Amino acid sequence: MSYTEAMHRRQLRREPIVIHFEAIALAMYFIRDAAGGMLRYYSSIYGVEALWFLPDIAAIGCIVLFVNRCIIRNQSIFAFIVLLQILLSLVIGYVFLGTVNAALSSFKMIAPIFVGFCFCDASLGSYKRLLSILALTFYLSIGGVYLSAYVPLPWVGFTYESFGAARTAGRLWWTMSEQRLAGFAADNTMAGFFILITFVLTSIRSSTIWCLVFGSLSMYAIRLTTSKTTMIVLGVYLLCLLIVRALPERMRLPAVRHLALWTFAAIFIPFILMLFLSGTNLATTSSFLFSMQDRINNSWQLPFSYLWQLMPIGLVTGCGLGCFNYPMQLFSPWASLWVPVDNFYIGTYLMFGLPFVGFMWMVFRAAFLITDVYKLCTIFTMNLFTITVLSYGPATGLLMIALGFSEVFSLHASRQMHRNSAGRDRVPVLPASPPLAAAE
Numbered sequence: 340m341s342y343t344e345a346m347h348r349r350q351l352r353r354e355p356i357v358i359h360f361e362a363i364a365l366a367m368y369f370i371r372d373a374a375g376g377m378l379r380y381y382s383s384i385y386g387v388e389a390l391w392f393l394p395d396i397a398a399i400g401c402i403v404l405f406v407n408r409c410i411i412r413n414q415s416i417f418a419f420i421v422l423l424q425i426l427l428s429l430v431i432g433y434v435f436l437g438t439v440n441a442a443l444s445s446f447k448m449i450a451p452i453f454v455g456f457c458f459c460d461a462s463l464g465s466y467k468r469l470l471s472i473l474a475l476t477f478y479l480s481i482g483g484v485y486l487s488a489y490v491p492l493p494w495v496g497f498t499y500e501s502f503g504a505a506r507t508a509g510r511l512w513w514t515m516s517e518q519r520l521a522g523f524a525a526d527n528t529m530a531g532f533f534i535l536i537t538f539v540l541t542s543i544r545s546s547t548i549w550c551l552v553f554g555s556l557s558m559y560a561i562r563l564t565t566s567k568t569t570m571i572v573l574g575v576y577l578l579c580l581l582i583v584r585a586l587p588e589r590m591r592l593p594a595v596r597h598l599a600l601w602t603f604a605a606i607f608i609p610f611i612l613m614l615f616l617s618g619t620n621l622a623t624t625s626s627f628l629f630s631m632q633d634r635i636n637n638s639w640q641l642p643f644s645y646l647w648q649l650m651p652i653g654l655v656t657g658c659g660l661g662c663f664n665y666p667m668q669l670f671s672p673w674a675s676l677w678v679p680v681d682n683f684y685i686g687t688y689l690m691f692g693l694p695f696v697g698f699m700w701m702v703f704r705a706a707f708l709i710t711d712v713y714k715l716c717t718i719f720t721m722n723l724f725t726i727t728v729l730s731y732g733p734a735t736g737l738l739m740i741a742l743g744f745s746e747v748f749s750l751h752a753s754r755q756m757h758r759n760s761a762g763r764d765r766v767p768v769l770p771a772s773p774p775l776a777a778a779e
Contacts, residue, residue, distance in 0.1 A: 360404060361457035362469045364397035365738065368451060372733035373476050373533040374483075375525035380494030394734070398450035405453045409748040413459070417701060417756065418748045424694050425449060425660070432659025432666070432690070435650060441670035445661030451734040455741025459748040463540070463713035470540065477537035481553075483522025484530055484560040495521070519565045529733050531566030532724070535573050536739055539720050543712055547584055550577065567630075572723045579719070592712060599715040602722035603703055606684050609639050609726065634727060638681045642689055645676045657692030664690070664731055683725035683740065701756075705747035708755065717743035 371378060371394050382388050409418035429449070433442040464470070486492070519527035538557050542550045554577045561570045583594050612635050620632065642663045646653045653662075661667055664686060668677040680686040688695050709715055721730070721740050730736035746752055 359461075359466060359469075360397070361401055361454055361461075362466045364394060364401050364454045364457075365742075366469055366472045367394040367397055368454065368733075368735045368738055369473060369476050369533075369537075372524070372529065372735045373480050373537075374523040375529060375733065376492070376494045376521060377523045379525065392447075395447050395450055398454050401453040401457050402450070404457050405748075408457060409459055413748065413750045413753045415748050415753040415756075417753070418456075421698065421748075424691065424698075425452075428657060428660045428691055430659070431657065432661045435653070435658045435662050436667055436671040436673070438670050438672075441661055441666045444666040444670055445659075445664075448664065448666060448731055448734070448737075449660055451738040452741040455738045455743075456745050456748055458714075458742050459745040459752075460750055462711040463742070464544070464711065470544070473537050474541045476533065477541050477553075480522060480524070480530060480533040480537060481557060481560045483524070484520050484534070484563050485522075487520045487522050488563055492523075520563045522564075525733070527564040528566055528569075528728065531561045531564040531569035532728075532733070532736060534560055534564075535569050535576075535724065536717075536720065536735075538573065539576060539716050540713060542580065543716060547581070550580060568724065568727045572720060575723060576716075576720060592710065595712055595715045595719075596707075596709065599709075599718040599722075600703070600706055602719050603699075603706075605722050605726050606699070609634070609682050609685060613639055631727070634681050638679055639685055641678045642680055642685075645678070646689065649673065649676070653689075653692065655692050657688070657690050657695070660690055662690055664729070680729055681727050683721075683728065683730045686729045686731065702744045702747045705744075705749070705752045708749070708751055709746045711746075714743050714746060 371391065378391065382390055405418070406422070409415050410422070429442065429445060432445050433439075436442065436445070487495075520530065521527045522530045524530040524533060534557050538553065542554070545553075554573070558570060558573055558577075561573060579598055583591050583598075586594055612631075616632075616635050617640070618636065643654065646658055646663075650658050653659075661671075663678060663680050668674055671677075680689065684699075691698075706715075706718065709718075717739055721736075721743055724730070725740070728736070730740060
């Protein structure tokens with residue numbers, strides 16, 4: 340053995356291998372959901388359907404990690420309150436939905452949120468291997484959509500069972516005489532979402548030329564999925580990316596933070612639209628506005644009308660996990676009253692009630708402390724994306740929202756909250772930490 344080899348082995352022995360369980364869970368969710376149609380098809384053929392639930396098992400481990408990291412180590416009282424509220428909402432949801440399968444499905448639905456929360460004290464940029472996996476997911480997602488435009492994929496129209504309910508992977512849809520392509524994903528919305536979110540996370544450390552080239556390819560791929568919301572969000576992100584990179588280096592991170600903070604104003608867009616456009620027939624102006632008209636008149640309003648009839652107190656307390664979400668659609672006797680709530684904040688308020696308003700206020704305040712550009716870009720993207728999308732399916736959508744919000748459970752935020760409770764000044768805006776490498 341040479342001297343160099345001996346020194347190298349000694350160095351390996353001295354440096355322990357660190358396993359980031361939350362990164363493994365996130366990667367598993369991305370791979371599973373981005374290739375959901377294909378994996379459902381082949382796992383069914385080869386009799387290994389149980390492999391589909393591996394990420395969910397990992398998410399259960401992240402619940403333990405969340406308790407240890409956020410509640411015990413960071414001593415975050417807020418994290419403890421959020422955990423109790425989720426458990427309470429699970430019980431309320433079981434009472435409201437009325438079946439064990441609905442409760443199990445609701446628990447599975449909410450579990451990914453803990454994976455995202457576990458990134459509270461971390462910068463996503465430090466997970467080099469994870470970022471490589473996300474970049475690979477981007478190339479596969481965009482390639483899958485282009486492939487499905489020319490090659491008939493075997494999993495299109497494939498029906499499978501989940502908790503005893505029949506579901507269809509890769510369904511064919513047509514809009515304006517165009518087929519909605521899904522690539523390797525289970526449906527076109529999933530395909531568009533994964534192109535969007537993986538492009539955003541990959542673009543942060545990529546050159547401007549790469550962003551322009553693959554941004555253009557991504558826009559056209561999303562056009563093939565006919566996901567208008569996703570295409571608009573990607574266009575806005577690209578425009579803001581170019582503007583930020585044109586700024587002096589010292590101004591870039593503060594600019595990204597301010598852009599992310601301003602997107603919280605998107606929470607009020609549905610309420611403004613309902614106030615001024617409710618009852619208006621937008622489809623007479625443009626057929627492209629038909630889906631928006633349906634959201635304004637039905638998707639965003641009807642759940643509150645039905646909840647008032649079924650459980651009036653739910654307007655304050657929420658009707659529990661799974662209500663007016665897919666557990667209610669698939670497993671509840673109230674399935675006939677299910678409405679697709681195409682907005683994350685409205686859908687989540689229906690489940691959690693007023694406590695969710697308090698949670699979002701704390702998240703907004705904690706966002707002033709974020710110095711991780713990945714979290715800021717995630718907040719920016721997801722706040723715009725969720726205006727017309729519920730984002731509880733695929734599970735990765737909820738996971739990424741939780742990752743962006745995770746700063747509220749960080750050690751820094753916890754200490755700041757303790758200081759504020761002692762009567763000190765409000766949370767300060769942190770200066771830009773390391774230069775934004777995305778702009779290099």
